[in-house]
Amino acid sequence: MDRPLQVHLASGNAHKVAELQALARESGLALELHSARATGGMPHVIEDAGTFVGNARKKARALQRQLPSGAWALADDSGLCVDALDGGPGVESAYYAGPQGDGAANLAKLLATMREVPDDRRGAQFVCVLFLIGPDGSEHACEGRTSGRLLREPRGSGGFGYDPIFVPAGYSETYAEIGDAVKNRLSHRARAWAELARWLRGRRAE
Numbered sequence: 001m002d003r004p005l006q007v008h009l010a011s012g013n014a015h016k017v018a019e020l021q022a023l024a025r026e027s028g029l030a031l032e033l034h035s036a037r038a039t040g041g042m043p044h045v046i047e048d049a050g051t052f053v054g055n056a057r058k059k060a061r062a063l064q065r066q067l068p069s070g071a072w073a074l075a076d077d078s079g080l081c082v083d084a085l086d087g088g089p090g091v092e093s094a095y096y097a098g099p100q101g102d103g104a105a106n107l108a109k110l111l112a113t114m115r116e117v118p119d120d121r122r123g124a125q126f127v128c129v130l131f132l133i134g135p136d137g138s139e140h141a142c143e144g145r146t147s148g149r150l151l152r153e154p155r156g157s158g159g160f161g162y163d164p165i166f167v168p169a170g171y172s173e174t175y176a177e178i179g180d181a182v183k184n185r186l187s188h189r190a191r192a193w194a195e196l197a198r199w200l201r202g203r204r205a206e
Contacts, residue, residue, distance in 0.1 A: 009033060010036055061133065080125075158175070
């Protein structure tokens with residue numbers, strides 16, 4: 001039997017770690033996904049690349065430098081791209097209200113910014129890029145997107161970040177209302193993971 005891949009997640013966000021660990025378990029891959037805490041914590045990274053791919057690459061490379069031999073580094077960079085804001089806050093989603101990265105403050109700022117935007121112009125997309133670096137330095141990126149619309153008031157107690165105001169296309173509930181089982185099938189992160197899982201299966205079959 002092949003030894004499970006040892007993958008370390010380049011993130012200090014406990015919510016992202018939990019979501020990706022759940023996706024890893026459900027995928028059936030021979031893979032163990034660890035938090036960055038297992039190797040001393042996530043190094044500080046200035047996320048100034050200007051793109052989801054660029055920021056994810058910087059985080060994965062920073063973590064890779066402290067991993068044991070044979071381990072893989074996986075980084076997630078994601079955000080909310082709002083049509084009426086020309087794709088903002090986008091790569092700045094985690095720091096929309098300031099460098100402190102306060103999720104509640106980010107949500108409040110977006111609600112205030114969107115207050116006068118009519119219902120027919122409240123479209124948005126959640127975007128996730130997963131960037132994987134292997135022990136040999138090889139790199140692979142996968143992207144997932146989920147389209148939807150933004151509410152005027154938060155609903156639901158699940159999820160995190162902007163989840164309480166994002167209603168995915170085809171649903172009437174927000175990300176914060178639909179529950180983890182449904183979210184882990186249709187979310188931007190789930191779609192990026194599905195693409196990554198397909199790539200890993202193909203690699204292991206070679």
